[in-house]
Amino acid sequence: MKFASKFEGPWSTPKDPLDVKTGEWRSQRPVTKAEKCRQCGWCSIFCPAGCIKEEERCFSADLDYCKGCGVCARVCPGKAIAIVREEA
Amino acid sequence: MSNIDLRGQIRVLDGNRAGAYGVLLCRPDVVATYPITPQTPLVETLYKFEAEGLFDPEMVEPEGENSAMAILIGACAAGGRTFTATSSQGLSFMNDAYLLAAGNRFPIVMAIGMREQVSPHGVFAGQQDAVLVKDHGWIQIFTESCQEILDTIIMAYRLAEDSDILLPVNVCYEGFYLSHHSQRVEIPRQAEVDDFLAPLKGMERLKWTLEDPMVFSSYTVPAELFTEYRYKMCAAHGRAKGKFDEIDREFAKRFGRSHGGQIEEYRTEDADIVIVTMGCSTGTARVVVDRKRDEGLKVGLIKVRMFRPSPRERLVQALNGKKAVGVIDRSVCYAWNCGHNFVELKTLLGDFEQPAPRLLDFVCGLGGGDITDHQIARVIDTTAAAAAGQRQAEVTWLALE
Numbered sequence: 001m002k003f004a005s006k007f008e009g010p011w012s013t014p015k016d017p018l019d020v021k022t023g024e025w026r027s028q029r030p031v032t033k034a035e036k037c038r039q040c041g042w043c044s045i046f047c048p049a050g051c052i053k054e055e056e057r058c059f060s061a062d063l064d065y066c067k068g069c070g071v072c073a074r075v076c077p078g079k080a081i082a083i084v085r086e087e088a
Numbered sequence: 089m090s091n092i093d094l095r096g097q098i099r100v101l102d103g104n105r106a107g108a109y110g111v112l113l114c115r116p117d118v119v120a121t122y123p124i125t126p127q128t129p130l131v132e133t134l135y136k137f138e139a140e141g142l143f144d145p146e147m148v149e150p151e152g153e154n155s156a157m158a159i160l161i162g163a164c165a166a167g168g169r170t171f172t173a174t175s176s177q178g179l180s181f182m183n184d185a186y187l188l189a190a191g192n193r194f195p196i197v198m199a200i201g202m203r204e205q206v207s208p209h210g211v212f213a214g215q216q217d218a219v220l221v222k223d224h225g226w227i228q229i230f231t232e233s234c235q236e237i238l239d240t241i242i243m244a245y246r247l248a249e250d251s252d253i254l255l256p257v258n259v260c261y262e263g264f265y266l267s268h269h270s271q272r273v274e275i276p277r278q279a280e281v282d283d284f285l286a287p288l289k290g291m292e293r294l295k296w297t298l299e300d301p302m303v304f305s306s307y308t309v310p311a312e313l314f315t316e317y318r319y320k321m322c323a324a325h326g327r328a329k330g331k332f333d334e335i336d337r338e339f340a341k342r343f344g345r346s347h348g349g350q351i352e353e354y355r356t357e358d359a360d361i362v363i364v365t366m367g368c369s370t371g372t373a374r375v376v377v378d379r380k381r382d383e384g385l386k387v388g389l390i391k392v393r394m395f396r397p398s399p400r401e402r403l404v405q406a407l408n409g410k411k412a413v414g415v416i417d418r419s420v421c422y423a424w425n426c427g428h429n430f431v432e433l434k435t436l437l438g439d440f441e442q443p444a445p446r447l448l449d450f451v452c453g454l455g456g457g458d459i460t461d462h463q464i465a466r467v468i469d470t471t472a473a474a475a476a477g478q479r480q481a482e483v484t485w486l487a488l489e
Contacts, residue, residue, distance in 0.1 A: 001319070003316055003320075004312060004313055004316060005313060005316060005317075007294070008193055008254055008320055008324070009191070009192055009193035009254065009304075009317060009320070009321075010191065010192060010304070010305055010309060010313075010317050011192075011294060011302055011303060011304050012302070012303045013301075013302060013303065014301060014303060017303055018309060018313060019308055019309055019310075020308045020309060020310050022308065
């Protein structure tokens with residue numbers, strides 16, 4: 001019997017969450033233009049997956065978990081986020 | 089010393105109060121309960137213990153059973169020892185949290201003061217509430233007497249929190265017949281129970297702390313990992329059976345009382361026929377078996393204590409070679425038109441040495457009805473007739489004859 005988890009139940013640690021990388025479901029992704037981003041954080045507030053974090057120059061999505069829904073691009077007041085098709 | 093502190097004494101107690109002393113003796117960290125008939129006096133007794141200064145857990149009064157279980161899930165994740173109790177629709181109302189508790193392997197102990205389940209509405213005794221959730225992942229132990237309720241709560245913590253098991257446990261007792269009827273009960277001394285539960289202190293259990301947070305209930309996991317958790321939980325159920333027998337033996341050594349582990353066999357060894365009971369009708373059945381033995385009939389009795397996981401190996405061992413088995417069921421499985429324990433025994437037919445015993449079911453005691461001496465005599469006579477080769481109905485609804 002091969003086990004992937006060292007735990008007895010559906011438990012994990014924040015560093016190694018043993019979950020599904022929901023980013024694999026994505027067919028399009030957000031790309032932030034750093035020069036247009038005002039770092040207001042609006043995208044991060046609205047992101048349904050809670051996967052947008054502030055980086056040095058702009059906010060951007062963690063592509064392991066971003067499902068490409070496009071809400072961030074829709075709410076961005078500075079139109080700094082473009083939605084780009086994933087290449088097959 | 090408070091006059092309700094009966095630890096170390098022998099007293100007359102009803103099942104709810106006996107259960108409450110079991111809880112008191114196990115020193116839970118968090119108790120979250122919502123009252124429902126017939127479990128309410130157990131909860132009231134716990135509050136009385138708290139008011140008298142005997143009992144010092146975090147006592148939470150939630151707005152319903154679902155929240156009660158959810159609170160215990162959180163408390164268990166933080167490493168606490170937890171307790172709740174419910175009945176009937178209260179159990180239904182906590183259903184999704186009940187599933188979460190088992191799936192997350194949280195060793196919660198919950199008493200069920202068993203009561204009929206809607207519909208029709210019935211506040212009276214039945215086993216329908218507990219047996220309906222038999223495949224929700226909890227260990228379920230059914231009790232015969234007020235003493236056994238108390239003792240089983242103590243054993244339940246040893247089983248649930250064992251690091252080889254980590255499963256929640258139901259201690260089930262029939263409403264009114266046990267919850268509100270009084271019997272002689274020996275209440276152990278605190279030090280005895282502390283010693284009995286002491287091995288749990290040395291057992292590793294993961295817990296969520298602010299310094300070292302864990303993720304519990306990872307809610308989206310890949311299919312392989314999902315399957316792995318299911319497999320591990322099945323394996324834990326498998327281990328729980330032998331473990332429960334061991335715990336019962338150790339309990340007997342320390343407290344002088346054994347309840348048989350997974351099942352209790354009574355005069356089965358040389359028996360030609362056996363009747364199978366679960367819960368409080370066992371006491372009456374034992375008396376009728378004795379009488380029938382005096383009349384020369386080789387009849388024995390098996391009390392199913394551990395309903396989940398199924399004590400199938402021990403049942404097969406005890407019933408191999410018997411001519412006929414009569415099952416007394418205080419519940420109904422609509423799909424099979426019989427009681428739940430009958431379905432369980434039917435699934436064992438392929439495991440018996442041939443010829444397998446003839447199986448008969450007797451549905452009785454529904455809606456709070458008595459399971460009487462006469463009815464049990466009828467069960468034994470019908471089972472004996474089947475053993476002698478007479479045709480008998482497979483399922484008999486005793487109250488409707």
